[in-house]
Amino acid sequence: MNNHNQSRRDFLKKGTLLSAGLSSLGAVGFSAKSYGKIIGANDRINVGVIGLGRRLGAFVPALTNTSNNVQVAYLCDVMRSQREKAGKRFSDLLSYSPKLENSFFKVVEDKSVDAIINATPDHWHAPGTWLALETGKHVFVEKPCSHNAREGELLVEYQQKYGKVVQMGNQQRSSDHTIEIIQEIHNGAIGNPYMAKAFYNMARGRVPNPTAAPVPDGLDWDLFQGPSPRKAYMHDTWDYNWHWYGWDFGTAETGNNATHELDVARWALQVDFPNHVAVDSGKYHFQDDGWEMYDTMLATFKFEGDKTIMWDGKSRNNYDMYGGGRGTIIYGTEGSVFVNRELYRLFDRDGKLIREVKSANDEGGTALGGGGDMSTSHVVNFFDAIRGQAVQRSPIEVGRISTLLCHLANISSRIGENFDCNPSNGHIYNRRGMALWGRAYEPGWEPKL
Secondary structure (H helix, E strand, C coil), rough: CCCCCCCHHHHHHHHHHHHHHHHHHCCCCCCCCHCCCCCCCCCCEEEEEECCHHHHHCCHHHHHHHCCCCEEEEEEEEHHHHHHHHHHHHHCCCCCCCCEEEEEEHHHHHCCCCEECCCCCHHHHHHHHHHHHCCCCCEECCCCCCCCCCHHHHHHHHHEEEEEEEECCCHHCCCCCHHHHHHHHHCCCCCCEEEEEEEEEECCCCCCCEEEECCCCCCHHHHCCCCCCCCCEEEECCCCCCHHCCCHHHHHHHHHHHHHHHHHHHHHCCCCCCCCCEEEEECCCCCCCCCCCCCCEEEEEEEEEEEEEEEEEEECCCCCCCCCCEEEEECCCCEEEECCCCEEEEEEEEEEEEEEECCCCCCCCCCCCCHHHHHHHHHHHHHHHHHHCCCCCCCCCHHHHHHHHHHHHHHHHHCCEEEECCCCCCCCCHHHHHCCCCCCCCCCCCCCC
């Protein structure tokens, strides 16, 4: 048995005892408001940040603004250089130095930690969240909240069992102008909204072909793999290329980026689970490179009430067909709306511009890592929800359905078939498709619910 599987099993034993202890005290299942009262006399939230890669910058403003009354207790990453870089960054911004830690388990086992920010690779998002919930932590989990469809269901079950705040990083839910125009759509600004087209275009280049290589100095490869079945290290897998090297760790470009715009589309149309999914996808660029998935996808999701969401994703062709690189267009019986991270435009049925409103936020669009006021607001909303001072903008039961659309599109792409779904839960009426609903786990890492 390797050290991390032993740590995992020891952790589960401790977690069972901890859960029993908390239950006897009545803490598990507290409302956010009630729990806020026992955070501490000064209402400070102690946070552990898990995953210190490209997305870290999006969290720095919220974590270092003293008005948020947050203590950064831990900076955790499986790569030593990431920890050291982040440690210096935060020490320069704070009056103290957070603890640097390699092991996720040591962070969540610390009873003084109230919440974690889970910015790990996709395959760690759901397991890291439910393991943190088992020890009584609140969790802000980056998008996509799950690596596969079953994990999304499990996240909702875990949240309901432990009663903590779990928020997904679909930060446009905290965008001032987006909130405004979605409310107007719901109030009839464009009549009955019946279709939304979500899009993303980017000029990603050649990806190195994965080759056998020694584990980089300072990387805990075993812990990086976490819940995923063990495999030999391949060159540069850990440094972002895990997105493109097969399905063990990533969710392809749809999980990586479509999560955001599909969420806005679903929000605008007020739909949940589709009844039909149709996908046309392929790898069309750099045919001989290491990118193993599609790089281009057209996906169509049909919903009850004759509503449709379309996804047009072009990872390696930067032709800006719709304007802005990424965004969502909502069509209604009496008009249309274009909305992205910078602005919205409201049009009447003749296509005449009625109003343009620019965001007060400053948020990255297609830049790698992103970050800005929108992300800051979304994290602050998470903190305020923990204290019972705000309504949560993206509870996990909302985020997981938007993420499910990405999983359904990926499954359709992988099996090369369109399929019908159960509109009450999204389950696939296709045996080959439903076989990809979950994943195989490294022994000892299976979910316990």
